[in-house]
Amino acid sequence: MARRAPVLAVGLGDIDARWPNRDRASDGWIGDKAHQATKSDHNEDGNGIVHAQDFDADGIDAPALVAALIAHPSTNYVIYNRTIWSRAYGFKPRRYTGSNPHTGHVHWSILHTAAAENSTIHLRLGGGAPPGPVAGGGIAPMPVLRRGSKVPSVRTLQGALHRGGHPVPIDGDFGPATDRAVRAFQSGRRIPSDGVVGPRTWCALAQACLNWHGFNTGAVDGILGPRTVAAILSACARRRRVASSSMRNASISFCIAMIRVTPARLTPSSCVSCWISRRRSMSASEYRRVLPCERCGLMSILRS
């Protein structure tokens, strides 16, 4: 008995709901006889599971579908239009050199794990909320902050500004110093330098944090592209977090939250929020010793 991995049917339902009048001629999951002679995820494995689904590219926004598939935690690789996005390469786009250019359909292969196969997480295809619950949806979006804000997220912002190279006292008060740091950070990233911390600035800060932690997001521009998504997922995998399809929407808050939870912890005496109040700048070597404080949870510098 060949059985399609359930997540493939979930994705197919999402696509049908998003583009009900799409062409389905090139759809399919179980391989034909030609596939059976090859190594293909369209062939059932030893457990009878098929791990791939093709979607006809006509009548849909194929790039949007590819983006959604890349962001799905079950995905192993996606092929479309002579391009492959593979988990093995951090989902960075690479030339697909196979004989079939995949110009007429999008190929989706998933991981050969029970969690990936049985995932109920939906594809984020825009055009309204996906049907059913989405795991990870409890992560609240980061609020828009500006001068005068005095909410807990200000401390998160101030911690992230350290990663962005503009350290300020972590005091939870969006005052003149934080305002200047935000504007300076924005101006260096082609973001309108208005001092308002909205989605794009949060995203850019998240990218700076991810890069600092060694996850390459490419440009720090506040645009949540595949590289940034891949970096987020890599960071999540490293932390053994459950990545979800809602990650793209929640990624900004998740990235920022990420910098507050790392394996090592320090004593309050090393807390940057205490230490930085006495200093206004950090050297590169000091940045490399940044760890979280056990008191406030924000990143701190391990003083030598």
Place this chain on the structure above:
Amino acid sequence: MIHGRYRGGMDNELTPEQAAALSPDDPNIAANPCDDDPESLVGEELGDDDETVAAVNSATAQDVA
């Protein structure tokens, strides 16, 4: 017996006999020409100036905006 018939004409389970009996036009069948071991057929990394990459990046950014 076919289990879990899916909307759109697809099934979720097929016996070998059922699968073998399906025509290439059947919606279950992945009939697009397939390369052997596709994941191994990977070339150079593509930049943002690539048309397909740019379109995917744009789609991702629009989702966030």
